[in-house]
Amino acid sequence: xxxxxxxxDDLYRxxxxxYAAALERLAHAYEAxxxxxxxxxxxxxxxxxRSFAGFDGRCSVRTWVYRVAHNIAVSHVISQRRKKSQAxxxxxxxxxxxxxxEAELAADRRHSLERLLELIQRLKPxxxxxxxxxxEGLDAASIGEIVGISxxxxxxxxHRIKRILARQFQEGGRRDE
Amino acid sequence: MTNExxxxxxxxxxxxxxxxxxxxxxxxxxxxxAGKLQTKVYWRNAREYAxxxxxxxxxxxxxxxxxxALVRFAEGLIIAGTLYVMWQLHGRGAAKSVPTExxxxxxxxxxxxxxxxxxxxxxxxxxxxxxxxxPGLVVLMVARARIAPGHxxxxxxxxxxxxxxxxxxxxxxxxxxxxxxxxIDELNALEAQR
Numbered sequence: 200x201x202x203x204x205x206x207x208d209d210l211y212r213x214x215x216x217x218y219a220a221a222l223e224r225l226a227h228a229y230e231a232x233x234x235x236x237x238x239x240x241x242x243x244x245x246x247x248x249r250s251f252a253g254f255d256g257r258c259s260v261r262t263w264v265y266r267v268a269h270n271i272a273v274s275h276v277i278s279q280r281r282k283k284s285q286a287x288x289x290x291x292x293x294x295x296x297x298x299x300x301e302a303e304l305a306a307d308r309r310h311s312l313e314r315l316l317e318l319i320q321r322l323k324p325x326x327x328x329x330x331x332x333x334x335e336g337l338d339a340a341s342i343g344e345i346v347g348i349s350x351x352x353x354x355x356x357x358h359r360i361k362r363i364l365a366r367q368f369q370e371g372g373r374r375d376e
Numbered sequence: 377m378t379n380e381x382x383x384x385x386x387x388x389x390x391x392x393x394x395x396x397x398x399x400x401x402x403x404x405x406x407x408x409x410a411g412k413l414q415t416k417v418y419w420r421n422a423r424e425y426a427x428x429x430x431x432x433x434x435x436x437x438x439x440x441x442x443x444x445a446l447v448r449f450a451e452g453l454i455i456a457g458t459l460y461v462m463w464q465l466h467g468r469g470a471a472k473s474v475p476t477e478x479x480x481x482x483x484x485x486x487x488x489x490x491x492x493x494x495x496x497x498x499x500x501x502x503x504x505x506x507x508x509x510x511p512g513l514v515v516l517m518v519a520r521a522r523i524a525p526g527h528x529x530x531x532x533x534x535x536x537x538x539x540x541x542x543x544x545x546x547x548x549x550x551x552x553x554x555x556x557x558x559x560i561d562e563l564n565a566l567e568a569q570r
Contacts (some may be wrong), residue, residue, distance in 0.1 A: 208403050215400070223396040223536060240399060241409060248406045253476030263479040270478040270486040277490060308390050315391060325566070328483045334391040347482025348566060364387055 210251040214264050215244065221335055222268055229272040230279075239275050246271045258344065265332065265345045273324045287323045290359040291312045311368065312370045318367065345347050421466075428462045446519035453512030464504040468497065483518060488563045491556050498553035506542050 215222075222243055230236040250267045254260075276287075319330055325346055332342040339353040346353070401409070435451045435458070442448035478486060517538075531564045 209408070212403065216469070219400060220396050220397070222508050223399060224391065224394060227394070231449070237399070243471075244401050245406055245410045245413060249410060250476050250479045254479060257480075265476045266482065266486075269483050270481065273483070274490060289569075311387065311390050312394050315387060324487050324561070325483055334388055336388060336392070345483060347484030349497070352566065361384060364384060368387060 207248065207251040207254075209250040210254055210260070214251070214260055215249060218261070218264050222264075224335070225265075225268050225272060225331060227316060228327060229275060231316070231320060239272065242275070243268045243271045262341065262344050267344065269324075269328050269331075276324055287321060288324045289323050290356055290363065312368065318363070326356065329343055329353060329361055333360060390471075424465060425462065425565065428458055431458050444519060444523060446522065450512050450516035451520050453515055454509065455512075457508035457510075457512050460508045461505055462557050468504075484563055484567060488560055491560050491563070495553045495556040495560065498549040498556070501549040506546060510542070 225241060226236050226240040226243065230239050247264060247267050250263070258266075309357060315334075319327055322330060325348070328346045329342055329348075332345060337345075339350045339357065342353045342357075343350045388550060432455055435454045439448055439451035439455060481489065517531055517535045521528055524531070
């Protein structure tokens with residue numbers, strides 16, 4: 200994947216090339232406001248570049264990139280929560296909330312993405328990390344390494360995620376077909 | 377995770393192919409912005425120290441011109457308290473995580489560490505932020521009451537207002553720390569399942 204980079208600059212350049220789009224999506228999942236999101240993304244890139252000064256290869260570059268990005272984003276959520284008062288919920292609560300929501304379902308990709316972002320942005324940080332990594336196509340072991348929970352725990356959370364998604368998007372999916 | 381149902385495949389596809397701005401920063405740009413960020417932190421700290429210097433200047437003048445020994449002693453205690461708070465602010469500001477630690481720590485570890493750092497800061501607000509100012513303020517009120525016994529009511533009222541502010545700040549911080557603790561407990565329970 201990466202061509203054996205050796206310096207901080209090389210590591211950053213390669214990682215930024217590979218994960219630029221994923222980092223933008225991650226920032227989108229943590230911040231709805233476009234202007235603030237750009238600042239968050241910039242903070243992630245700066246932290247990533249600075250972090251590579253101490254990268255010792257004890258985990259993969261991908262795990263490192265996601266950890267730094269998620270951790271910067273979590274700090275952002277914590278500081279933003281002092282300003283905004285919206286309560287974050289866990290997957291468990293989201294399941295029960297879903298039951299009471301009006302079944303207005305997505306009819307197009309844009310609407311589906313908006314609904315998806317709305318769901319993700321309401322999640323507590325760790326559940327949000329699992330959901331994002333799941334959407335990025337990472338396997339349970341990699342997700343566990345990034346988030347710091349067991350693969351079994353990841354599997355349980357993904358099972359819940361799938362159930363929530365099925366409930367929220369099933370009808371929209373049928374309409375799209 | 378490999379055998380996805382069609383709706384989940386569709387959602388993953390929507391997620392991964394969402395429009396992005398393609399923001400790209402060159403190394404020089406990153407260096408420049410990182411430097412700017414450092415400057416911003418430097419000026420924020422400078423503002424805090426400037427505010428403390430104003431307090432020090434105000435009470436320093438009082439200390440210099442005070443004719444009453446007890447007032448001078450109170451002003452000295454307030455100056456010492458302010459210096460102690462400045463020293464604590466400096467130390468606690470430097471304790472923030474550096475980017476390399478963010479790559480080493482998992483999401484759970486980092487999140488818990490940040491919450492614990494905030495909880496400890498809130499819990500200890502009395503010992504490092506409010507407490508050091510109390511002796512000076514108490515002695516100052518006693519000195520004023522002694523100097524002007526005819527204005528005891530005014531001294532009592534200002535003492536009560538200061539006490540109310542201090543207790544409110546302490547209570548709000550304590551309440552916020554308790555809320556953080558319940559979130560830390562949740563994370564500990566999650567880690568225990570590993």
